[in-house]
Structures are given as C-alpha cells and as structure tokens.
Amino acid sequence: MSEFNEVVLGHVGDRSVTLGDLLVRIKATNNEGIIDQTVDAVVVRKCAEEMGISVSEEELQNAADEFRRKAGLVAATETNEWLESKGLTVDDFEKWMEDDLFRLKLRKEVCTEEKLRKLFTEHLLGFEKARIAVIVLDDEGVASELADQLEEGEAEFPVLAEKYSTHKETAQKSGYWGRVSRDALPGPVELAVFADDVPEIVGPVAAEEKFYLIRILEPKKADLDDPVTRKTCTDLVFEDFLKEKATGFGIKLSV
Numbered sequence: 001m002s003e004f005n006e007v008v009l010g011h012v013g014d015r016s017v018t019l020g021d022l023l024v025r026i027k028a029t030n031n032e033g034i035i036d037q038t039v040d041a042v043v044v045r046k047c048a049e050e051m052g053i054s055v056s057e058e059e060l061q062n063a064a065d066e067f068r069r070k071a072g073l074v075a076a077t078e079t080n081e082w083l084e085s086k087g088l089t090v091d092d093f094e095k096w097m098e099d100d101l102f103r104l105k106l107r108k109e110v111c112t113e114e115k116l117r118k119l120f121t122e123h124l125l126g127f128e129k130a131r132i133a134v135i136v137l138d139d140e141g142v143a144s145e146l147a148d149q150l151e152e153g154e155a156e157f158p159v160l161a162e163k164y165s166t167h168k169e170t171a172q173k174s175g176y177w178g179r180v181s182r183d184a185l186p187g188p189v190e191l192a193v194f195a196d197d198v199p200e201i202v203g204p205v206a207a208e209e210k211f212y213l214i215r216i217l218e219p220k221k222a223d224l225d226d227p228v229t230r231k232t233c234t235d236l237v238f239e240d241f242l243k244e245k246a247t248g249f250g251i252k253l254s255v
Helices: 002-006 019-029 034-050 057-071 076-086 090-110 113-122 140-151 157-164 187-193 227-249
Strands: 008-012 015-018 129-137 176-181 201-207 210-221 251-253
Touching (some): 008 034, 015 019, 015 034, 019 034, 034 090, 034 227, 057 090, 187 201
Antiparallel strands (some): 008 015, 129 176, 129 210, 201 210
C-alpha cells in the first residue's frame, strides 16, 4: 500500500494526510467518522514529534501482543486470518498500533495533574454528584401521605419504594438510584438534591407531572479521584489541546 502514501489528501501544518493514512483507518474502524479520525491521528503524530515523543519497537510489540490477547488471536495463523478479513497488512496493523501508542503517550504528557485540577475547579458544579434513592408517584396526595409516614417513622423508605414507586428501574432496587449528577435529574429535583444542608428525606417535589420523594444517602460532593470524573476531565483537557494545536497547524483538505 506504499503507493497510496504518495497520494496527499491534505496537510496538518507541514505534515501530509495521505490516502494511505485514510485507508488504514477505513479498514480498522468500519468507516465511522473516518475523515475526522484520520486527521486527528495525524495531528497526534505531529504533536508527538514536536514534543519528542517516540514509540519503541518493544512498546509496539507489547501493544500488538495485548491487542491479540484481547481479541483472542492466540496463534499467528489466527492473526493473519483476522488481518486478511479486515484487508489489513502487517504494516497497516503496526501503524494502527503505533497511532494508538502515540495518542496514549501524548495524552499522558499533556493531561497533567495541574491541568486536570484547573479544569475540575472551573467546572466544579458540573462534577458534583449525590447518592440518592427515590420514590416517584403520580398522585400528590399519595406522595404527601408517604412523606408523613417517613417523617413519623411509620414506614421504611425501601419498603415504600418497592410498593408504590412508578419508576420501575429504581423500584426494583428499593428506590436506589445511585450516584447522580445534576444533569441526570429533572430541574426541580436537581435543585432539591443539590441544595446546601439538605435533609435526609426531601419532598414531595413536583417535576414533569410526577411527585418525587428523595432520600439523600450521600450529600453532594465533587471528587477528582472518582474514576469517571477523572476520565471526563482528562478527555476534556486532551480534546481542548488537540483542537488548539489543530487550529495552530492549519488543516487543509482536498476531500
């Protein structure tokens, strides 16, 4: 496929985006967002070059071995058959692995703890989560009656959730919803759950023609060490970095 590497589709700064780059991505990723992925891979390589990031033969071999292990490609013949089914050569496969390694190493270099904490602090409200259980009802009168029972200690929240809640997914788990972010909740419920000094039992709260009784199992908090939050911050920092670099390089495509 070396001849395709001579066909230039565009440029990222002074680095060419070739037909060979595009064909590797088409074969490996089933065509989804293929132009953007191809340009993105070239941006990553150019950034890696500028920052002195390289991929060793050992790293490339380890990545290929790990990929084969996860794909269940134990024998060399199985790997060759898989490559053939995808229309990939060994060189194509190695370039694909190399692209992934460049991305991982660049991401690690760019997404420093300082940058993650800066973004986390600037968007703190968006990262807050609370752990809750809910009882969702269609009738305000019933909701008020159940709220009174909970306040007087005449009933237990999990029992009432299983018996009365119309929210089937949580009712099956005794009302347990789990850790939720602000955007996962209807507006009035969000305001109630994420209020300061919120009591253990909140409601009834009217939202979207339903009435919510909410049990606060863990009040709002934002934690960068939460794996989901850290990954989100890392994704955002890296995405912003690549966008800024791509703009600086200047991208011109002929397709």
